[in-house]
Amino acid sequence: TGFAVMAIVSIFQFRSQGKPLPTRRNNHFLWMTPAVLCCVVGTFAAYKHHGDKNIPHFYSLHSWIGIAAVANMCLMYLGGIPAFLLELPPLKLRQKFGPIHGIIGLMTVLLGLISILLGVMEKLSFYKGSPKSCSEGTVECLKANAFACLTALLLILVVVFWILNPSRLPTNKKKDTKKENQTGITLEKKKSE
Numbered sequence: 001t002g003f004a005v006m007a008i009v010s011i012f013q014f015r016s017q018g019k020p021l022p023t024r025r026n027n028h029f030l031w032m033t034p035a036v037l038c039c040v041v042g043t044f045a046a047y048k049h050h051g052d053k054n055i056p057h058f059y060s061l062h063s064w065i066g067i068a069a070v071a072n073m074c075l076m077y078l079g080g081i082p083a084f085l086l087e088l089p090p091l092k093l094r095q096k097f098g099p100i101h102g103i104i105g106l107m108t109v110l111l112g113l114i115s116i117l118l119g120v121m122e123k124l125s126f127y128k129g130s131p132k133s134c135s136e137g138t139v140e141c142l143k144a145n146a147f148a149c150l151t152a153l154l155l156i157l158v159v160v161f162w163i164l165n166p167s168r169l170p171t172n173k174k175k176d177t178k179k180e181n182q183t184g185i186t187l188e189k190k191k192s193e
Contacts, residue, residue, distance in 0.1 A: 003042065004116060004151060006035035007073075007109045008158055015161070029085050036077045039070045039112070062118035069111040076105050106162055113155040120148040 010031035014024050043066070050057050058064060080101060082088045089097075124144050 001116075001147075001151075002038035003035050003073075003112055004109075004154055006031050006038065007112065008154060010035060011106070011109065011158065012161065025084060029080075032077055032080075036073055039073050043067070043070050060118070060122055062115055062122050065111055065118060066115035069108055069115050072104065072108040072111065076101065076108060106158070109158060110155060113151055113158070116151045117148055117155075120144050120151070 010028050013027035013031055016024060019027075046063075046066075047057060049055075058067065083094060083097065084101070087094065124141060
């Protein structure tokens with residue numbers, strides 16, 4: 001859950017309006033750091049637990065999607081530091097890859113949320129080995145289902161926020177000399193006279 005909450009807050013921090021780009025970029029980085037740490041620590045904990053209990057590794061859809069999300073998260077984080085936080089590549093290259101970084105980042109967070117939902121379903125299927133035990137309304141099953149519903153709600157909110165974000169919608173301001181693209185990088189408009 002730490003990953004989900006921090007990654008979503010990180011997206012909202014970057015996409016929020018009214019803050020200068022350096023502030024949004026730093027906030028995004030500050031929230032993504034613990035999100036990535038949660039992913040890596042959680043993956044190692046699951047791997048160790050499976051080894052200790054002699055459970056096969058990477059046998060379920062939950063684990064495959066989870067590994068894809070963790071790998072993407074780490075690659076996006078490590079690539080984002082020099083590219084966007086330190087601004088090492090030229091501006092044109094950052095402008096070109098900024099939207100790609102955003103889309104892949106969104107897909108990574110969605111994959112992570114889907115993996116969480118699959119993990120809850122997998123855990124419930126192992127609960128006392130019988131679906132009947134969950135149909136009796138045990139506290140553990142109710143908690144797991146509530147958590148899964150909350151995760152699904154977060155997934156929906158991320159998608160809706162991304163689609164309805166004001167920075168993605170066209171503006172009526174024709175006299176602005178500067179325009180901010182989806183990456184938050186300011187572009188100069190040519191004045192047409």
